[in-house]
Amino acid sequence: MNYKNPVISGFHPDPSVCRSGDDYYLVTSSFEYFPGVPLFHSKDLVNWAQLGHVLTRPEQLDLSRAPSSGGVFAPTIREHNGTFYMVTTNVTAGGNFFVHTDDPRGQWSNPIFVDHPGIDPDLFFDEDGTVYFTSSAHGAEGPGIYQSKIDVKTGRRLSEPTFLWTGTGGQYPEAPHIYRIGNWYYLMIAEGGTEYGHMETIARSEQPDGPYESCPHNPILTHRSLLKSIHATGHADLVQTPDGDWWAVFLGIRPHGYPNKHHLGRETYLAPVTWTEDGWPIIGDNGMVSETMPAGNLPLQPAADVPVREHFETSSLAPCWNFMRSSSPDNWSLEEKESCLTLRGNETTLNEIGAPAFVARRQQHFDCDVSAHMAFEPQRDGEEAGITVYMNDRFHYELAVVRSLGQRKLIFRRKLGSLQHIENEVPWASDSVVMHVRATREQYEFGFSDGDGVPFWFGRGETSMLSTEVAGGFTGVLFALYATGNGKKSESPAHFDWFDYEAVE
Numbered sequence: 430m431n432y433k434n435p436v437i438s439g440f441h442p443d444p445s446v447c448r449s450g451d452d453y454y455l456v457t458s459s460f461e462y463f464p465g466v467p468l469f470h471s472k473d474l475v476n477w478a479q480l481g482h483v484l485t486r487p488e489q490l491d492l493s494r495a496p497s498s499g500g501v502f503a504p505t506i507r508e509h510n511g512t513f514y515m516v517t518t519n520v521t522a523g524g525n526f527f528v529h530t531d532d533p534r535g536q537w538s539n540p541i542f543v544d545h546p547g548i549d550p551d552l553f554f555d556e557d558g559t560v561y562f563t564s565s566a567h568g569a570e571g572p573g574i575y576q577s578k579i580d581v582k583t584g585r586r587l588s589e590p591t592f593l594w595t596g597t598g599g600q601y602p603e604a605p606h607i608y609r610i611g612n613w614y615y616l617m618i619a620e621g622g623t624e625y626g627h628m629e630t631i632a633r634s635e636q637p638d639g640p641y642e643s644c645p646h647n648p649i650l651t652h653r654s655l656l657k658s659i660h661a662t663g664h665a666d667l668v669q670t671p672d673g674d675w676w677a678v679f680l681g682i683r684p685h686g687y688p689n690k691h692h693l694g695r696e697t698y699l700a701p702v703t704w705t706e707d708g709w710p711i712i713g714d715n716g717m718v719s720e721t722m723p724a725g726n727l728p729l730q731p732a733a734d735v736p737v738r739e740h741f742e743t744s745s746l747a748p749c750w751n752f753m754r755s756s757s758p759d760n761w762s763l764e765e766k767e768s769c770l771t772l773r774g775n776e777t778t779l780n781e782i783g784a785p786a787f788v789a790r791r792q793q794h795f796d797c798d799v800s801a802h803m804a805f806e807p808q809r810d811g812e813e814a815g816i817t818v819y820m821n822d823r824f825h826y827e828l829a830v831v832r833s834l835g836q837r838k839l840i841f842r843r844k845l846g847s848l849q850h851i852e853n854e855v856p857w858a859s860d861s862v863v864m865h866v867r868a869t870r871e872q873y874e875f876g877f878s879d880g881d882g883v884p885f886w887f888g889r890g891e892t893s894m895l896s897t898e899v900a901g902g903f904t905g906v907l908f909a910l911y912a913t914g915n916g917k918k919s920e921s922p923a924h925f926d927w928f929d930y931e932a933v934e
Contacts, residue, residue, distance in 0.1 A: 430723075435681065437469065439905055442457055443502070454506055455506070460497075461492055465490045465500070465517075466504050474668070483528060484537070489540055492519075497822050498903040501517055503603075504517035512529050513532075525550045547567075547568075550562060556609065561577075565605060569592070572595065573596065574592070574616065574618060575591065576590065601620065606667070609637075616634070616641050617649075620663075628653060646711065650712040652718075675703075676702055679712070686870075689898070691896055693793070739929075740926070749790045753909075761773070765924075772787075774911075778915055779913070788909060789909030794932040795869065798867055799865070800929045801863070802864075805923040813831040816828050820895040826842065829842070838857055862878075863880045871891065
């Protein structure tokens with residue numbers, strides 16, 4: 430049997446995985462979005478269900494000063510003696526820290542910060558009880574991988590950070606993971622930057638603190654300079670199945686067009702790992718992977734059905750939903766109006782580094798249809814609510830109802846870098862509207878209807894304008910429901926009683 434890559438589509442980069450019994454748990458980066466660090470579960474490494482997030486409370490995660498693509502960088506998840514640990518970096522508030530829990534489906538602890546430099550931290554528990562904290566840093570010996578011993582109960586460093594390895598010469602040696610396999614300690618890292626020259630390399634030593642010998646077959650995973658549908662493969666983590674087989678999760682992108690551009694973000698991929706006679710791992714087919722891969726001995730489970738429509742009938746949002754930097758109850762409610770998501774716009778717009786009234790989910794398919802029904806009666810000039818296709822604060826499209834000069838209008842607007850323009854507008858007298866977004870690989874179409882008829886399409890935007898190659902950053906496109914008072918707090922709430930996301934096969 431075969432499986433399809435990516436195994437988690439859309440903006441889910443920097444995956445890390447661990448196994449407990451026959452359960453697998455996986456985390457990815459979340460940057461400026463709250464809650465932080467999406468958490469997934471699987472029985473087969475292929476079909477993943479999001480359980481929620483690791484960092485769900487304000488005291489765990491301060492994103493108030495996080496710019497676009499700031500905040501939470503690459504996490505690592507590990508299980509040791511029945512306790513789960515997630516270690517990561519908040520690059521804009523506090524640096525490296527870890528949290529822990531006895532039940533990954535429940536609440537995780539408050540952060541325990543570690544006075545160790547760098548990003549992309551890893552925790553390794555050696556058999557003698559020593560805990561090693563390893564990261565990518567620019568230390569006394571230049572850029573590379575640095576390690577210290579820590580007290581895992583307090584986070585206190587027990588040794589000075591020491592240099593381990595700079596990799597094979599690629600830029601930005603990062604994303605270290607240490608494994609004890611047989612008689613060897615393996616140090617696996619990413620090199621080349623999380624871009625088209627990305628690659629995964631590995632070294633080994635008889636001691637966890639080195640010296641490390643580079644694999645003669647490096648890189649063990651890369652798609653650089655290849656004519657492939659998947660690019661930028663790297664930032665990998667290894668896991669062993671109960672049957673003894675080894676697999677790797679890693680990030681990759683699916684660019685399109687010429688020159689290449691990608692807008693869905695870096696996604697999570699899976700590939701088998703084989704071992705050479707002299708004990709070195711190779712990921713996939715001699716370091717290459719495909720969108721269709723053989724599942725080997727994985728006990729494939731049926732994929733779960735994902736409902737198209739969100740009715741907002743429960744007391745909490747589904748795990749796929751995200752806020753911008755903060756989940757302040759002043760901005761949103763599921764209780765103010767029955768079976769509705771209510772947004773109350775504040776002073777912050779989509780163009781600012783702040784916490785607007787903004788509830789979003791990732792775009793996970795090139796071709797998809799998105800729609801939502803909104804009831805909104807703006808009473809004051811500047812009040813606005815609608816749906817945005819959002820890459821970051823400088824690059825986004827929106828379809829919205831606004832009040833301007835005493836008149837209510839429906840608009841389509843582009844924000845592309847320093848350029849912002851309302852491309853189309855119509856007078857709008859109704860108190861409600863169904864908003865539509867149709868996505869293909871090349872473009873987004875924006876339209877509206879009264880809920881009974883065919884949408885009237887009156888705006889278009891290129892997907893390439895929201896790509897990483899144009900907009901920059903480390904994230905991917907999200908579809909968001911939003912409201913703003915454009916400099917003032919809104920008096921009028923926006924009520925959304927349903928939201929549809931449907932992949933188009």
